[in-house]
Amino acid sequence: MDKDDMLQLTSPGWVDRPVENGRQHGEPMVLAPPPLLQYWQIVLRWKWIILGIIAAAFTVGLIVTLLTSPQYSATSRIEISREQKKFTNVEGVDSPISDRDLEFYQTQYSLLQARSLAERVARTLRLSTNEEFFAAHGVDLSGSLFTSGAAQKSGAAETARREKMAVDLLLDHIAVSPVRGSSLVDIRYVSGSPTISAQIANSWTQQFVAQSIDRRFASTTDARQFLEGRLADLRVKLETSERDLVNYAAQKGIVALGRTKDADGRTQVDRTLVSSDLEALNAALATATAERIAAESRAHQQSGGANADALSNPTINDLRQKRTEIAAEYAKLMVRFEPDYPSAKELAQQLRTVDAGIAREESRVLNSRSSDYQSAVLRENALRRRVEQLKSGLSRQQQDSIQYNIYQREADTNRQLYDGLLQRYKEIGVAGVGANNIAIVDPARVPDSPSSPNFLINLALALVAGLGLAAIATFALNQIDEGLRDPTQVGRILQVPLLGSVPTSEGSDTLTELQDTKSALSEAYLSIRSNLAFSTDHGIPRALMVTSTRASEGKSTTSFALAMVLGRTGKRVLLLDADMRSPSMHSFAGLPNVTGLSNYLAGADNWHETLLETPSRGVTLMPSGPTPPSAAELLSSDRITTLIRQASEQFDHIVIDSPPILGLADAPLLTRAVEGIVFVVEADGVPIRGIKTSLARLQAVHAHVFGVVLTKLQSRLSSYGYGYGYSYGYGSNDRDA
Incomplete structure (x- = not known):
């Protein structure tokens, strides 16, 4: 085992535990980042959309605040006692228990918002003919029938319409707010006029008290009429019974000296x-x-x-x-x-x-x-x-x-x-003579300043609304975009080991960065090579295939980079370009593509003649050769297996650049000739369901997947700890060994 393998064994990201969540023995365990860090990554990903939504909501809130007419709020406070205070100890018609019911206060609150009370206030203040009242609520009555020639014909109908409108306005702008933990109730009225607001708030409480008294007196009318009839009948019966008693006592000579009352109250x-x-x-x-x-x-x-x-x-x-x-x-x-x-x-x-x-x-x-x-x-x-x-x-x-x-x-x-x-x-x-159980504590005063719109509160609400809409939009976009965005998602979602992550190339030339052993890209593939050393019991696989779900995910770059990294360790590496439909390995190495794999699969006997030495140390290339009419037919023969077996006798490692999986049969056919597969996934690329479909196809042909390489990852949007290069403390001799 080389020095790079020893360094990876001593790194803190390696553990030696049994298989857990798709992770095999000896594989690196990648822990999920904290939830707050995941949320922060999502915010950074959609930051411009979030900022745009917040700015739009803030602007709308500012415009609405500036265009809204000022509203004035007047509040009066009353006290509603459970027990009615009386000057006389006389029970009324209503049961005293009714004041102690659990529904008592709720009933009072409902009565405070009753339409009958609003109608009473409207009649008392004559609001149907008060133009200032309607103007305070933004209602324009300049075109009403009262100002037209048809006023005499439709005056009653117009009056009824105005009364109904006034009552509706009162009910829409009145608010009843009980003071928690007390018997106090605040009655607040809001309108565009401070005088109207205070006047209606005070009248509302006064009419509520008067309505309560009227309701109590009205309830005794029927009872008085009934009692009057019963008293007349009983008066006649009493006179008759007392006359019979006196006559009988005189007739029998009964002179009573003492009387008592029994348990029923009758005289004996x-x-x-x-x-x-x-x-x-x-x-x-x-x-x-x-x-x-x-x-x-x-x-x-x-x-x-x-x-x-x-x-x-x-x-x-x-x-x-x-x-x-x-x-x-x-x-x-x-x-x-x-x-x-x-x-x-x-x-x-x-x-x-x-x-x-x-x-x-x-x-x-x-x-x-x-x-x-x-x-x-x-x-x-x-x-x-x-x-x-x-x-x-x-x-x-x-x-x-x-x-x-x-x-x-x-x-x-x-x-x-x-x-x-x-x-x-x-x-x-x-019964009604006494102090009412409803008392006015604080009458409403004419407000000095408008209660709304409140500039700071409205902007704060707009900001909160913007944050809420941004959160909803971000959640929706995050659900729609199903690509892998973080290395920690590989083990949790795909149940496949993570071999490593490759950051996005910062320079314009990827080959130049790969050749620079100090670059982050080169360090990433060196880490992937070290992780491959633990994928089998004999170290790095002798023959492996690199594939992906679709094209342009970094599959060919990964194949070439792995071959370069393996060659730097002094190994003899054969880089086999099996993507005969879209070959690219010869362009990476700067070599021609005259003859290659397709020639051998088509029947050529000497495959050694197709090999080309690359500028990279220890790396030999077999190009794809001319594009065949049917690449799948060539790969379905046993010649590819024979080629890999014979090449394994001359080379330490064979790296095959395979075509993508979806839509093609080439990659599944190549799996029978290699030990396993390195599966390349582009960050924020293919949806997860497409990746799972590709892995399912590989499992269907019993292919062994060593792990996943996540490419084109933006480190600023990921919680995965990068730091490739000399910040880890590697020396140049260690990498070139």
Whole structure:
């Protein structure tokens, strides 16, 4: 392996990995460029079209801005509350839940843009007869029927037409913009007059508030009429039911002292005069019975025993206290004296006197028990008889109360209905009295400067529109132009290895650049030769064919350049011009084309006589020879295979310049005589579908394609890294070795 092969092995573009996306073992891996770089390449490719579209859009935007009449925008702001504020705590006809619905604000926004509101504003401001209003919107009414002789005949029709036109103009120029996250709404009106804009914006909000109030009051009219009829009927029923109730109570002697209401709100009679008397007498009877039992208990106690009356009698308690004191003094004297002692006798006499007094008092208490007991028995019996009498009267009254309660419930029901309807009737009358839920926050002011056209914004929009149109046009053109534009597309689209890329020749003479080892063109083909060294297991193929999809893609130049590069390495190279329909190799070498391949294929025995030495080192040329009547018939014979086999014994490499593939049978016939094919593709040339068709023809004859050489590539439009020449650090000795 030569030095160039060693240099390629150490370059960073080579990897040793298994086959991936059509790339074989040992082939260079070409990564796709970043998306931004791809977009930049597309922009550079179509830059003049992009700049033209942007300039045209910018110019149109400038002209439209300068020709547009100034428009003035006036904005008023209102607040729409969910809950209606009221001075009175009175419910209206509408349900209060309706203000809390999710659709509430959307309904209000729609009402702000309703045609009925626009008609109301038009009538209030008399816009149908306001010439300034129509002039502010660019409407010329100078030729209307109002200024002609037929005005009297068609005045009504013209008025209706103007009113409709005014309403349409209002709806077209009004804008409702809710303030996000709040209950505020901006109403903006735009026209050619600042005064008209402010006037209509303010009138719009005022009429919206008035319309809301009118709508709320109008909704109560039907309800009031219905309630009036119902109240008249209920009034008669209430009077009748109350009269029946009073007459029945007087007839049965029912005097109600207390009433309560049940769960349904109906009145029930709890206490009457009879039940109240019975309750009081029954309580007195219970008390008398208890007193009689207590008196009887006291009467049955023994006379000498201690009882509650005696214990609670203050006289007896005082006497007993006095006896205790005397007894204590008497006991003290008995300690020192005899009972006959005068003082002792006196104390003993006092004890006897006190004991006699206690006995008299206890006797008096026992005598009073009997009289109390008799009195209690008499009182209890009298109360019991009265209670029995009241029980009989109450029983009869309870039976009468059943019908009484029926009359009472009917009267209560009628009264409840009447009171409810009467209250509702009164409430509806004042339901609209209160603060409206719509309030004007900021009235519109007459604008000082026009809101449109905005010079900078319009130019920015024109620029954005131009960029958008340019992007669409670039995308469309980029899709229509299907040629390969970047080396990275070869592996991704064709699934074929990339051998190398050849830049566009900067000079006028391609041969001169190929002979200059320092040129970018020569460096490109040197890189391709090095890549071919890895296409087979024995290095550079012994016999290879160079072909393309169509003519003028750089096929012949590539054949000649590969032969020159191989010859520089000291190899013996045979350059075989097999394009007998349009030969060109002899002109590259500056040699005649008298005899050549066609002579040998036609039957000549000595092919060595057709060989010509070229000025290039190590390169021998076999021209195509005279143009045969049918090149395909000559190539279909076995003589071409024999020629390649015999030439391989004398030359290290054979490079065949083949005709294009599409439309000809020559190239597929030549594939059976070579190891493989170098396929040349012109950048931005043949559409991808044509390239794939050519590769499919080669695959159909089982030809081996070593890879693709992308020619005529403009480096400024590609992301592929060029830098051919000495910028890579190659020395002249390395290339000439």
